[in-house]
Amino acid sequence: MSIKNIAALVSVGRHPVSGEARHCRNDSLAMTLGLALTSHLNATETNTVSFKVLHAGNANNTALKDYLALGASHIDMIDVAAESLIIDALAANLTNTDLILTGSRAENGLDSGMLPYQLAEKLGFSLVANALAIQQTTDGLTGGLEVLQFLPKGKRRSVTVQLPAVIVVHPLAPVELRHAYARQVTGTINQQASPLTHATPQEKTLKWQTETILRKPIKLKARENKSGHARMLSATVSENKGGAVVIEGNSVEKAQVILGYLREHRLINF
Amino acid sequence: MTEHHNIKRINPRRAYEIMTNGVKRITLGLNSDYVAHEVSLHQTSNKPLRSPKKAEKRVLVIAHSERGTLDDHAKQCLAAAAILADAETAVVALVLGELQEDLSNAGVDEVLVMDTLDYQTFQPDIELAFVKNIITSLQPSRIFMPDNLIGDGDLGRRLIASQPEKLAATHVIEINNAHIANYQLGGNAIALASFPYIVLLAPDAADTSLPFSASALAIDPLTANQQMRHAQTPSYASLGMQTIDAAKIALEEADFIVSAGNGVSNVQTLQTLAAALDAAVGASRVAVDDGKFSRDKQIGATGKTVSASTYFAIGISGALQHLQGIKDCRHVIAINRDHSAAIVKRANLSLIGDAEEIMQALISAIAEAKITAITDVKLATQEAA
Amino acid sequence: MGLNYFISALFWLATATLFVGLYKRTQLWRTGQAAEFSWLNLLAIPKRYFVDLHHVVAREPYIARTHVATAGGAVAALALVAVNYGLMLYSAPLNWAILGATALMLIGVFFMWLRRRNAPARLSRGAWSRLPYTLAAFALGLIIISLPVPVISGSVAVLALLLLLAGSAELALGIGLGGPMKHAIAGLLHLAFHPRQTRFNGQLSTALKPLLLDEIALDGITIENEQYGVNKPSDFKWNQLLGFDACVQCGKCEAACPAFAAGQPLNPKKLIQDLVVGLSNDEKSGTTDANFTGSPYPGIALGEHSGSMHSPIVPLLIPHETIWSCTTCRACVQECPMLIEHVDAIVDMRRNLTLTQGSAPGKAPQTLENLRQTATVGGYDRKARYHWSVDLDVKTIQKNQAVDILLVAGEGAFDMRYQRSLRALVRLLKAANLDFAIMGALERDTGDTARRLGDEATFQMLAKQNIETFNGLTFKRIVTADPHVMHSLKNEYPSFGGHYQVFHHSTLLAELVSSGQLKLGKSAETRKLTYHDPCYLGRYNGETEAPRALLKSIGFEINEMERSGLRGRCCGGGGGAPLTDIPGKQRIPDIRIQDARSIGAELVAVACPQCTSMLEGVVGNRPEVLDIAELLAAALVADLEVEGLELKGLELKGLEIKASVAHD
Structure with a gap:
């Protein structure tokens, strides 16, 4: 099965400092990766590959223009009244798609990173997360996509996935975003009415309450029922929590201090 | 309510421990909900045991292991589950991948290990099917998973998506019995919700130091689950892993960074040290401006923001812009000539002295330590044989 | 007189050749985009030549004199030849005159040749080295024929004709073929049709011209290339193309360019010559830069780039890094005797790269995104x-509250180092009892960096937002410590309808000191001081005196570095250069600090946040860098005021202060 239809899903982001509406960087990476794959396939394959950029949500958002500047020549926008309808609206629009690209996490709304999973579940597509690079498998039999996945500590993994599939792009994907004003002027946004006339019965969701002031989260700690002895100990012998300064001693001794620290905190394995 | 009801009463049968020398010891202030046990032989600590005698409920913690151990993030999930569990609830750990460590100090009551589901092999469909079977047989009241990139964040979301009727929360940064919280609106808001069924926990939401230990009984997952199911036509296949050389890794991703400032005269020594520590190399603005390092090595407000667990600042005075760039680093070790430098105030450990000399000494010390480590392993294998 | 007829024929042949060649050259210029111009400007040429152009050339008197002799002699001789031989008068007195003019020319040519024997590296070789010989041939030929000898022997006549032929080839054929002598015609026409007409009215003309973006957005139709800057040579305005042809490859720009000095791949002379290479309709093969005989872009070999009128300039003709190495310091423009506008050309090309490809390198894209x-x-x-x-008790401007001065801090306000300078400035303004307010959260970046990086869209967005904000506020004048802010607000915002009185803090403070409103003592500083002129204050705004006057007023002697005032050397901080960060052999601020070191300065006074951060970024032992405001604030008399007492009068004697205190 070769790729014929590629789609990238884009959402409206929000600048972390100014709160200004903007493109969501993670989605832009996915879109740029899709654009590159499409033009590569169109240059090498005989059949034409179509690429669409899809947004479901509020119609009046100027931030979508950013995606035009970043390379989308055209954005399909589905006007969805409620957030709970987004998955259904997208799914209805993506049934004939072979490959759906999304960012890993939104900058607006719940930011749960669940959308691609819910979409894949709804459409019955495969899903690969943490993608850094994608290419069509050269082997016709495996018939799908080869994905380079991000794993922490400098590890990478190559996997193949059957199409149709949802690919979630990792924020560190080596993609250069190029914002060009001229493309913003020539690109178009096409607004569509939501194909859903009524919502499917709403699933159970958590009721979130947003706090007005951004605070540091409180770390969960076990309640210490310390003995008087232990309390006394902790009060007198304070744990050596950082800030240790070693001035005396020769270089060899200092090197041993460093080694000791690294071992103590299991930062090295020798 | 009268006054005397508030008088603190002492439980005459309060918790005690039997020390290894057989002496009974009562520790004041210890929660009497905990049942005293004899300290089991395999336990090294003398902490009281939390494990319920007869568990009526279970909470399940699912996490992938790496090289036979669970990482700190996974242990935070275990700790959170154990701290929040009541006396009738057992904490069950489902470890995907092999496990060679004892989890009793991590608060785990029962351990299920499925070593064929190693994180290095990409088999999300098989993992999901297996986990769902375990859930069906254990019927946990809550499920905790670390929201990480070694498979649990992915598996957790697949699990959540596959059962839309269950409540779930991801990226959870704050957790207690009353509520959970996470960042929303692109990190611009903190949002609270009541406790859901599945929690994907962000790093550092719970403290792993526990005042109790647990029995950590090993249970064969296949008896709990009868059989592993294999997908008919696998949708996924792993083609293999690759590891990027620490020197080539992007600084944002690096876990160990050796960073040079103006006080580093010999770049070669620093490179050697970084190679010995398998660390990425960074630099302060002055060192980059000076032409010693390329611009992509620059760390700080005008360079890169890094989040390595270990940040080794050598000859860096610690300009404010530089400290901004390393605010997410957990362990900062500094070598500096000047003990009044700003970096010394930030560092967890500072060595005052000549950078070149200390680096040279450290390089030899590391080389020595590595040789010893290898001989130790050889001796151990010989003994075993 | 057979020879005379030959010469007449040669004259008309040469003239015809010249006009054919000139026509062809004109056609090339006309490939460029339309530009507003007036034929009447041709009348302005003599004044512009003898005043504006000569003003630049006269900085090097040797060249000025040589050129006066050569060009003056040649022009006079040619005019006389036109009359005497063109009109076939063959009058003996006119021949005498021709002889005189030609002798003058020959003297000029001799000194030109003398200098060419030991030419500085900035000069181009090749055809330019040939010039003394061809011109000498022409002069000698003319001398021979105009000698008052009744009969010239046949062989001498033939020799004279051959010499004249060689000379005419240079003068007539050379111009059409793009030889060195084209500078004469193109240079004069360039003076008439210069893209910046206002610079001839004794004004500084440093503002960039706006791109018409809104009209395009409204129409939504296909965009003319010219409107997104310059992609190919034909996208330049025709008078810009003409200007490039005026280049004499003297390399004054090269010698002044900080990026070239730092070994970054930019040479303004080569850049202009590359654009001249692009003035070719040879679409297929294009013309390469292999024939360039000056210094190449550092680190980039000749012969690998080629271009033509309708093919993209970057990267085929000019490498990417070249375009992004420029600090827009205008030193090249300041030095150019032909008044060519290098920086405009660079920004035009940057505009195209940024607006159509988003391909600015380094941290530039992130910065532009931040600005947006x-x-x-x-x-x-x-x-x-x-x-x-917050602790300085400063008013923040409110919508319905009139103030005299609006203080605009600029981006430097976020830099902890530069905040010291700003705090010093606030103390000075307070000491002078001025009615001023800061802009607070209303302030947006002026967009200066975006504009220099070619992002006209972001610049215009910010400019319009700022103008809207300013329009809602009531103030008489704007004061800023940042010359880049000053340049945008004062020189570039008028194009968008924002007209303000904008002052650099040094200008304002100098006024206050001279009027006595700001009372300063003498500085306690004993270190040797020099003053570094910010490009955007000096060259862009002509302010070089106020900072010096201020420093002198508090007792400093100013030791001038090599290159100061309007010819000051850039710190490397302008034009987004620290963001694009094109690697070179050394850094520009290192060169500037070396200037300071070499005169033994221990203190560098600055007047710009960019200069402060660039010069302070120099590693190693270097002079201390302090803003003028900091130096002045340290000499503030009010600081010595005794708390709780009201000072009625102050008398200054050196550092001693005698205060007559009156108790009410």
């Missing part, structure tokens, strides 16, 4: 811009 999304260069919270002033 936060209206700050560094992506900061706008509300935090004036945090440094």
Whole structure:
């Protein structure tokens, strides 16, 4: 099965400092990766590959223009009244798609990173997360996509996935975003009415309450029922929590201090 | 309510421990909900045991292991589950991948290990099917998973998506019995919700130091689950892993960074040290401006923001812009000539002295330590044989 | 007189050749985009030549004199030849005159040749080295034929004709073929049709011209290339193309260019010559830069780039890094005897790269995104811009509250180092009892960096937002410590309808000191001081005196570095250069600090946040860098005021202060 239809899903982001509406960087990476794959396939394959950029949500958002500047020549926008309808609206629009690209996490709304999973579940597509690079498998039999996945500590993994599939792009994907004003002027946004006339019965969701002031989260700690002895100990012998300064001693001794620290905190394995 | 009801009463049968020398010891202030046990032989600590005698409920913690151990993030999930569990609830750990460590100090009551589901092999469909079977047989009241990139964040979301009727929360940064919280609106808001069924926990939401230990009984997952199911036509296949050389890794991703400032005269020594520590190399603005390092090595407000667990600042005075760039680093070790430098105030450990000399000494010390480590392993294998 | 007829024929042949060649050259220029111009400007040529152009050339008197002799002699001789031989008068007295003019020319040519024997590296070789010989041939030929000898022997006549032929080939054929002598015609026409007409009215003309973006957005139709800057040579305005042809390859720009000195791949002379290479309709093969005989872009070999009128300039003709190495310091423009506008050409090309490809390198794209999304260069919270002033009891401007001075801090306000300078400035303004207010959270970046990086869209967005904000406020004048802010607000915002009185803090403070409103003592500083002129204050705004006057007023002697005032050397901080960060052999600020070191300065006074951060970024033992405001604030008399007492009068004697205190 070769790729014929590629789609990238884009959402409206929000600048972390100014709160200004903007493109969501993670989605832009996915879109740029899709654009590159499409033009590569169109240059090498005989059949034409179509690429669409899809947004479901509020119609009046100027931030979508950013995606035009970043390379989308055209954005399909589905006007969805409620957030709970987004998955259904997208799914209805993506049934004939072979490959759906999304960012890993939104900058607006719940930011749960669940959308691609819910979409894949709804459409019955495969899903690969943490993608850094994608290419069509050269082997016709495996018939799908080869994905380079991000794993922490400098590890990478190559996997193949059957199409149709949802690919979630990792924020560190080596993609250069190029914002060009001229493309913003020539690109178009096409607004569509939501194909859903009524919502499917709403699933159970958590009721979130947003706090007005951004605070540091409180770390969960076990309640210490310390003995008087232990309390006394902790009060007198304070744990050596950082800030240790070693001035005396020769270089060899200092090197041993460093080694000791690294071992103590299991930062090295020798 | 009268006054005397508030008088603190002492439980005459309060918790005690039997020390290894057989002496009974009562520790004041210890929660009497905990049942005293004899300290089991395999336990090294003398902490009281939390494990319920007869568990009526279970909470399940699912996490992938790496090289036979669970990482700190996974242990935070275990700790959170154990701290929040009541006396009738057992904490069950489902470890995907092999496990060679004892989890009793991590608060785990029962351990299920499925070593064929190693994180290095990409088999999300098989993992999901297996986990769902375990859930069906254990019927946990809550499920905790670390929201990480070694498979649990992915598996957790697949699990959540596959059962839309269950409540779930991801990226959870704050957790207690009353509520959970996470960042929303692109990190611009903190949002609270009541406790859901599945929690994907962000790093550092719970403290792993526990005042109790647990029995950590090993249970064969296949008896709990009868059989592993294999997908008919696998949708996924792993083609293999690759590891990027620490020197080539992007600084944002690096876990160990050796960073040079103006006080580093010999770049070669620093490179050697970084190679010995398998660390990425960074630099302060002055060192980059000076032409010693390329611009992509620059760390700080005008360079890169890094989040390595270990940040080794050598000859860096610690300009404010530089400290901004390393605010997410957990362990900062500094070598500096000047003990009044700003970096010394930030560092967890500072060595005052000549950078070149200390680096040279450290390089030899590391080389020595590595040789010893290898001989130790050889001796151990010989003994075993 | 057979020879005379030959010469007449040669004259008309040469003239015809010249006109054919000139026509062809004109056609090339006309490939460029339309530009507003007036034929009447041709009348302005003599004044512009003898005043504006000569003013630049006269900085090197040897060249000025040589050129006066050569060109003056040649022009006079040619005019006389036109009359005497063109009109076939063959009058003996006119021949005498020709002889005189030609002798003058020959003297000029001799000194030109003398200098060419030991030419500085900035000069081009090749055809330019040939010039003394061809011109000498022409002069000798003319001398021979105009000698008052009744009969010239046949062989001498033939020799004279051959010499004249060689000379005419240079003068007539050379111009059409793009030889060195084209500078004469193109240079004069360039003076008439110069893209910046106002610079001839004794004004500084440094503002960039706006791109018409809104009209395009409204029409939504296909865009003319010219409107997104310059992609190919034909996208330049025709008078810009003409200007490039005026280049004499003297390399004054090269010698002045900080990027070239730092070994970055930019040479303004080569850049202009590359654009001349692009003046070719040879579409297929294009013309390569292999024939360039000057210094190449550092680190980039000749012969690998080629271009033609309708093919993209970057990267085929000019490498990417070249375009992004420029600090827009205008030193090249300041030095150019032909008044060519290098910086405009570079920004035109940057505009195209940024607006159509988004391909600015380094940290530039992130910066532009920051400007779009936060209206700050560094992506900061706008509300935090004036945090440094919270304890200074400074008014923040309100919508319905009139103030005399609006203080605009600029991006430097986010830099902890520069906040010291700003705090010093506030103390000075307070000491002078001025009615001023800071802009607070209302302030957006002026967009200066975006504009220099070619992002006209972001610049115009910010400019319009700022103008709207300013329009809602009541103030008489704007004061800023940042010359880049000053340049945008004062020189570039008028194109968008924002007309303000904008002052650099040094100008304002100098006024206050001279009027006595600001009372300063003498500085306690004993270190040797020099003053570094910010490009955007000096060259862009002509202010070189106020900072010096201020420093002198508090007792400093100013030791001038090599290159100061309007010819000051750049710190490397302008034009987004620190963001694009094109690697070179050394850094520009290192060169500038070396200037300071070499005169033994221990203190460098600056007047710009960019200069402060660039010069302070120099590693190793270097002079201390302090803003003028900091130096002045340290000499503030009010600081010595005794708390609780009211000072009625002050008498200054050196550092001693005698205060007559009156108790009410």
